[in-house]
């Protein structure tokens with residue numbers, strides 16, 4: 365089975381600006397691929413290249429093995445998209461809006477029932493889109509992207525503007541999608557936490573370059589285990605720990621004792637080190653030196669850590 369999406373040194377300039385700079389990304393079939401990057405990193409341009417809405421200056425893009433540049437229409441039939449501007453006719457019902465797209469794509473009318481059912485929108489199909497909540501419009505956008513059952517879905521910020529309940533709903537829906545329909549989802553979002561809870565794989569762009577890619581579990585497993593140290597004498601604790609060969613840093617985040625967020629003293633163990641043994645050894649060293657240690661708290665390995673490490677110069681946006 366070819367990857368759902370594959371690019372090879374994909375490049376696109378606007379004037380002097382390299383918006384997409386030699387990106388080689390692989391989205392495995394049936395994955396949920398979180399596509400990350402701050403504003404202007406090149407996500408939308410990449411998506412437009414994948415959809416054949418823009419031409420690449422160099423490199424290739426393939427959707428389920430079909431070259432987007434040389435076989436544009438066949439590739440386009442394999443991908444459904446939910447982009448920011450939904451472009452529905454507000455005075456028409458959801459069902460009528462979908463019917464129009466169905467005719468444009470030369471698909472059987474039964475597709476409307478199918479996608480309304482998949483997106484749990486059947487009950488609202490006959491209501492006018494102007495009466496829909498934002499969450500329902502996003503669902504309808506998903507339904508439209510799924511017309512013709514394309515194997516690949518590209519969703520740009522599907523949770524944008526939704527309330528917490530709507531976001532949770534969207535998350536549940538997306539997580540179930542590959543198993544229910546066999547589809548692969550490329551999910552572009554600024555919400556790291558949402559991506560972490562939804563995606564199986566991630567790819568991160570920074571200044572047009574792919575700086576991080578892989579299965580989320582594997583990437584997280586490769587991160588060092590970190591333990592926050594709660595002590596009254598952080599400077600001395602750091603010095604003692606370092607003397608004994610521990611890698612100790614000052615890091616942002618919650619204090620080990622649950623106190624106010626700020627610079628915490630954090631020990632980092634290698635990804636293959638036994639964290640329990642290492643923590644016990646660290647504790648022994650600090651206590652033997654007469655330091656008062658009131659907490660040793662393991663920190664979660666998070667997508668945020670990965671993201672910051674891969675693009676350290678860029679702030680979250």
Ligand SMILES: Nc1ncnc2c1ncn2[C@@H]1O[C@H](COP(=O)(O)OP(=O)(O)OP(=O)(O)O)[C@@H](O)[C@H]1O
Pocket residue numbers: 378381382383401402403404405406407408409410
């Ligand atoms: N049509 C265009 N003409 C000129 N420059 C453009 C054009 N489209 C994008 N760019 C530039 O290319 C770079 C990448 O933009 P792009 O929209 O792909 O980023 P993005 O990651 O999608 O950001 P956002 O999260 O804000 O949508 C930016 O510097 C942007 O200003």
